Amino acid sequence: MFDLLIMAVSWILMIVGCVFVVSGAVGLVRMPDLYTRLHAASLTDTGGTIVIGLALIIQAVFIFDNNMAAIKMGLIVFFTLFTGPTASHALAKTALLCGQVPVDADGKPILDSPEEATLLARSRPADYRHGEDAKRIEDEMDALNKKRRGEG
Amino acid sequence: MEKIAGLYSYWVVVVLMMAGLYIMIARYNLVKKIIGLGLFQTSIFYLYITMGKVSGGTAPILVHGDVQPVFSNPVPHVLILTAIVVGVATSAVALALIVRIYEEFGSIEADEIAIIEAQEPEA
Amino acid sequence: MFIAGILALLVTMALTLWRTLLGPTLFDRLLAVNSFGTKTVLLIAVYGFMTGRPDFLDIALVYALINFVGTIAVLKFFEYDDLGSGKYQEDDF
Amino acid sequence: METLVADVLLTFLVVIAVGIIVLRDLLAAVILLGAYSLTAAGAFVVMDAVDVAFTEAAVGSGISTILFLGALSFTKHEQKPRGNDSWVAVLFVVVTGALLIYGTLDMPYYGSATSAAQTNPDLAVRFLQQSGSEVGPPNIVTSVLASYRGYDTLGETMVVFAAGMAVLSLLGLKRRRPGLEAPEDAPGDTPGETPADALDEPPTSRHT
Structure with a gap:
């Protein structure tokens, strides 16, 4: 009875995970635009990994009686939980920074120019690419030091 | 049929090898040549x-x-x-050479480098 | 169960590979390759269980990390045209 | 099932290789090379070569990609859009490939347990049976690598060392040649800089 339950649960998790990854791949192929593809792929990647990982952990603990494998699988799920969204975020931000303009449902660009996308991606006002941020921080530090010296 | 199933992996290896060789012969870009070398190595x-x-x-x-x-x-x-490991060491040396070539000639296309070299009075 | 999972993963990998070859921009390719790597990790894990020797999950773990690091390295290259030496000069590229 | 997985992964490899041939952008080719190494490593797992898969994933897919990106960051990353698909090269490659395929026809089939490589009493059989008692570690690859073929590994280490020295001497040392004056404020020019700092020097070129 217990074995049957275990098998049923891991089967269901495995099938759910497979549905996740396959739908994600279909979305990756069929979606019209980089950002929509990113949306399709990243969510299902992480979700599918977690669900399939859970199925495998259940198998490892109850069927294979191999706790080390379960721990390793748990680590894989844990890392994917962090690295998947991080990589997607970095990808989207870099794409925007490099001037990839998102489009709306009709395929019309929602921004006027690639430069606007670049500006949108820069959450900071200064152009850190050419070291102006560093210069600003240096100036702030100098001001702080001067103040301290004035006090002391 | 059995022959195809049994020898399929070797044939794929040959195809990969030839893809690498083709890149090395037909592409003038030096970095692309090294990528072809990597393909060839992995097929071996x-x-x-x-x-x-x-x-x-x-x-x-x-x-x-x-x-x-x-x-x-x-x-x-x-x-x-x-x-x-030896293969990666080889690629590293090759890429270092390419970087030096780029500094010297300003190009990583083999035919352009040949032209530039021919134009110079002496190396 | 494992066989079903492996078949689904192989189909998925084929689809992502298709997007890798098709992808109009480099970002599409990178996204597809990243997704492909995740599917490889899952494939190795499920394959280990299918053959009854799930001791080789270390490799899947290494793949997951290498995949992430590789993606981030390429993205960094996109953003700075450089791997971050900090001495970037616009006119040189 | 195992053979099917291996064959499908091999087919993926062919598709990626075709992509590398067709694509003109070098960055795309490098990304695809990373995917190629990762797929190859997955196939190595399917073919029971777990140590090789480990090395290929870490070295082939990780370090090699970073090396290529580093090289590209010093150079240009577009291939010239030219039709340089010469028929001579295609012919040469096809003929060579046909010869190689002809050569595979009498090879033992994939997974054959009775081929010469599997049954030689001095190689595989001996390592499989005796290495546990002769050397010790449960991983036979480790025993062979470190003990039976230890000199091989020593030579490998020497090759890697030589390659490191070669890269350093190509890129790391200060360049002083007539006709190529380093700019006054170039970072590699100040004395006391380490070779690693000089690596970051932007490319100075006569022709661009």
């Missing part, structure tokens, strides 16, 4: 590893217990472990 690794596989075998790691499983052949694995 593949040739060795496929020859070491035994059907129904497992990785050659001894297990405790009375029932010993069938193991695949460990010798090709050892040879290829060495070859992978």
Whole structure:
């Protein structure tokens, strides 16, 4: 009875995970635009990994009686939980920074120019690419030091 | 049919090898040539590893217990472990050479470099 | 169960590979390759269980990390045209 | 099933290789090369070569990609859009490939347990049976690598060392040649800089 339950649960998790990854791949192929593809792929990647990982952990603990494998699988799920969204975020931000303009449902660009996308991606006002941020921080530090010296 | 199934992996290795060779011959871009070299190398690794596989075998790691499983052949694995590291060392030297060539000639296209070299009075 | 999972993963990998070859921009390719790597990790894990020797999950773990690091390295290259030496000069590229 | 997985992964490799041939952008080719190494490593797992898969994933896919990106960051990353697909090269490659395929026809089939490589009493059989008692570690690849073929590994280490020295001497040392004056404020020019700092020097070129 217990074995049957275990098998049923891991089967269901495995099938759910497979549905996740396959739908994600279909979305990756069929979606019209980089950002929509990113949306399709990243969510299902992480979700599918977690669900399939859970199925495998259940198998490892109850069927294979191999706790080390379960721990390793748990680590894989844990890392994917962090690295998947991080990589997607970095990808989207870099794409925007490099001037990839998102489009709306009709395929019309929602921004006027690639430069606007670049500006949108820069959450900071200064152009850190050419070291102006560093210069600003240096100036702030100098001001702080001067103040301290004035006090002391 | 049995022949196709049995020899498919070798044929794929040959195709990969030829893809690498084609890139090395037909592309003038030096970095692309090194990428072709990488393809070629990996296909050779593949040739060795496929020859070491035994059907129904497992990785050659001894297990405790009375029932010993069938193991695949460990010798090709050892040879290829060495070859992978040496291959990356080769690519590293080649890429360093390319960077120097780019500094010298301002181009990484083999034919342009030949033209530039021919135009110079003396090297 | 494992066989079903492996078949689904192989189909998925084929689809992502298709997007890799098709992808109009480099970002599409990178996204597809990243997704492909994740599927490889899952494939190795499920394959280990299918053959009854799930001791080799370390490799899947290494793949997951290498995949992430590789993606981030390429993205960094996109953003700075450089791997971050900090001495970037616009006119040189 | 195992053979099917291996064959499908091999087919993926062919598709990626075709992509590398067709694509003109070098960055795309490098990304695809990373995917190629990762797929190859997955196939190595399927073919029971776990140590090789480990090395290929870490070295082939990780370090090699970073090396290529580093090289590209010093150079240009577009291939010239030219039709340089010469028929001579295609013919040469096809003929060579046909010869190689002809050569595979009498090879033992994939997974054969009775081929010469599997049954030689001095190689695989001996390592499989005796390495546990002769050397010790359960991983036979480790025993062979470190003990039976230890000199091989020593030579490998020497090759890697030589390659490191070669890269350093190509890129790391200060350049002093007539006709190529380093700019006054170039970072590599100040004395006391380490070679690693000089690596970051932007490319100075006569022709661009």
